[in-house]
Amino acid sequence: MALVVPNAGELRLIDKKLKHALSTNENYILTLYSDNYTPDQAAVPGSFTEANFTSYAAKTLTRANWTAAITNGSSKAETSYSTTPQSWTCGTTGQTIYGYWVEGATVATCLWAEKFTT
Numbered sequence: 001m002a003l004v005v006p007n008a009g010e011l012r013l014i015d016k017k018l019k020h021a022l023s024t025n026e027n028y029i030l031t032l033y034s035d036n037y038t039p040d041q042a043a044v045p046g047s048f049t050e051a052n053f054t055s056y057a058a059k060t061l062t063r064a065n066w067t068a069a070i071t072n073g074s075s076k077a078e079t080s081y082s083t084t085p086q087s088w089t090c091g092t093t094g095q096t097i098y099g100y101w102v103e104g105a106t107v108a109t110c111l112w113a114e115k116f117t118t
Contacts, residue, residue, distance in 0.1 A: 004039040039113035054091025
């Protein structure tokens with residue numbers, strides 16, 4: 001499954017880059033989901049069922065930890081978060097995780113989402 005940026009997320013991201021980037025430095029929240037939902041252009045945070053396995057908590061992605069954007073071999077821009085992959089350790093009660101979504105920390109808009117392939 002490819003990463004999906006819903007319509008509302010596209011608008012928010014463009015505003016953040018072009019209009020608000022110098023005055024608003026909102027962090028992002030990385031959240032896992034446990035329902036078999038396929039993200040689409042109408043996705044909102046309420047479209048997903050947040051994971052609730054033992055020891056789970058959503059993670060804050062701070063703006064300073066994003067790498068500088070580069071152009072990859074196919075002339076598309078890309079960036080990554082930190083040099084350490086995000087991970088969770090499950091406690092005594094496990095759960096199937098289907099994917100993740102990212103939303104603004106102060107404005108609950110689904111910025112992007114991805115369903116895992118397996």
